Amino acid sequence: MTLIDIRNASFAYEEKEIFNNVNLSVSKGEICCLMGPNGCGKSTLLDCILGFLRLSRGEIFLGGRPFLLYKIADLARQIAYVPQLHTRSFPYTVEQIVLMGRTTYGNGIAGPNKKDRELAFEALETVGMLHLAERPYTKLSGGELQLVILARALVQETPAIIMDEPTAHLDFRNELLFMETVAKLVQQKNVGILMATHSPNQAFYFENKGLSVQVSVMGNQTILQKGTPDEVLTEETIRKVYRIEAKRAVYQDEQGIMRQIIPRGSL
Numbered sequence: 001m002t003l004i005d006i007r008n009a010s011f012a013y014e015e016k017e018i019f020n021n022v023n024l025s026v027s028k029g030e031i032c033c034l035m036g037p038n039g040c041g042k043s044t045l046l047d048c049i050l051g052f053l054r055l056s057r058g059e060i061f062l063g064g065r066p067f068l069l070y071k072i073a074d075l076a077r078q079i080a081y082v083p084q085l086h087t088r089s090f091p092y093t094v095e096q097i098v099l100m101g102r103t104t105y106g107n108g109i110a111g112p113n114k115k116d117r118e119l120a121f122e123a124l125e126t127v128g129m130l131h132l133a134e135r136p137y138t139k140l141s142g143g144e145l146q147l148v149i150l151a152r153a154l155v156q157e158t159p160a161i162i163m164d165e166p167t168a169h170l171d172f173r174n175e176l177l178f179m180e181t182v183a184k185l186v187q188q189k190n191v192g193i194l195m196a197t198h199s200p201n202q203a204f205y206f207e208n209k210g211l212s213v214q215v216s217v218m219g220n221q222t223i224l225q226k227g228t229p230d231e232v233l234t235e236e237t238i239r240k241v242y243r244i245e246a247k248r249a250v251y252q253d254e255q256g257i258m259r260q261i262i263p264r265g266s267l
C-alpha cells in the first residue's frame with residue numbers, strides 16, 4: 001500500500017524555482033532515502049508533504065487520499081516527523097515531551113491516560129532513553145534529545161514517518177542505535193519511512209539488513225535517479241552528484257553482504 005505519493009510536484013519561493021516535476025512514493029514497510037547535495041531542495045520537499053509549505057504545482061496523496069482533504073488532527077495520525085534539530089522551549093520532562101505525540105488521540109482536559117503513558121515508556125525503552133524519563137528535556141545532549149524526539153514520533157503510531165537528516169547531531173553509537181531502531185520499526189511495524197540523508201552508507205545499512213529500500217537522488221531541481229541503493233549508489237553517481245572520487249567496497253561474512261562507500265577525495 002502506498003503511504004506517500006508525490007505526483008509531478010513543483011515548488012518555488014516567489015520567482016525562485018526549487019524543484020520541478022518531482023515524482024516519489026513510499027509504501028508500507030519501505031524506507032525511501034532522499035539524497036542530494038546541500039540546497040537541492042530535500043527539506044523543502046519534506047516541508048510540502050508536512051503541510052508547512054504548499055506546492056506550486058502537482059499533488060500529494062497520503063494513504064491514497066489527497067493531502068488537501070486532511071485536517072491537521074488526521075494528518076498527525078498519518079505522518080510523524082523527526083526534524084534535524086528540535087528547538088527547545090520550556091523544561092518539560094522527557095516523558096511529557098514524548099506524550100505530546102499522543103495529543104492527536106486527544107483526551108482533552110483529562111490529559112494522557114494509562115495507555116498513553118505505557119506507550120511513552122515503551123517508546124523510551126525502544127530508543128534506550130527510559131532512564132531519562134523524569135529529566136527536563138532542556139537538560140539533554142543534542143543526541144539524547146534526538147532519540148527522545150524519535151520516541152515522540154513512535155507514540156504517534158502513524159503508518160509513515162518523515163525524517164530530515166535525523167542523525168546529523170548523533171555520535172557514532174547513537175547514530176547506530178537510531179538506525180537500528182528505524183530498521184526495527186520497519187521490520188516489526190511495517191512503517192514507511194521517508195528520510196533525507198547525506199550518507200549513502202545509511203541507505204546501504206538498511207539494504208544490508210534486507211529491508212526494502214529505495215534511494216531518490218535530487219539535483220538540478222528534480223529527481224535525477226531512483227532505485228535500490230545497489231542500483232543507484234554507484235561510484236559514478238557519487239562522482240556526478242557529490243563531486244567525490246569514491247570506491248564502493250563489498251564485505252561479506254556469516255551475517256551476509258555489506259556494501260559501503262569509501263570517499264577517496266573531492267574533485
Ligand SMILES: Nc1ncnc2c1ncn2[C@@H]1O[C@H](COP(=O)(O)OP(=O)(O)OP(=O)(O)O)[C@@H](O)[C@H]1O
Nearest residue numbers: 013016018036037038039040041042043044045196
Ligand atoms: N524562505 C526561503 N526563501 C527563498 N529561498 C529559500 C528559503 N528557504 C530555503 N531557500 C532555498 O531553497 C533551496 C533549497 O533548500 P533546502 O533546505 O530545501 O535544501 P536541502 O536539500 O534540504 O539542503 P541541506 O542538504 O543543506 O539541508 C536552497 O537554495 C535555499 O537557499
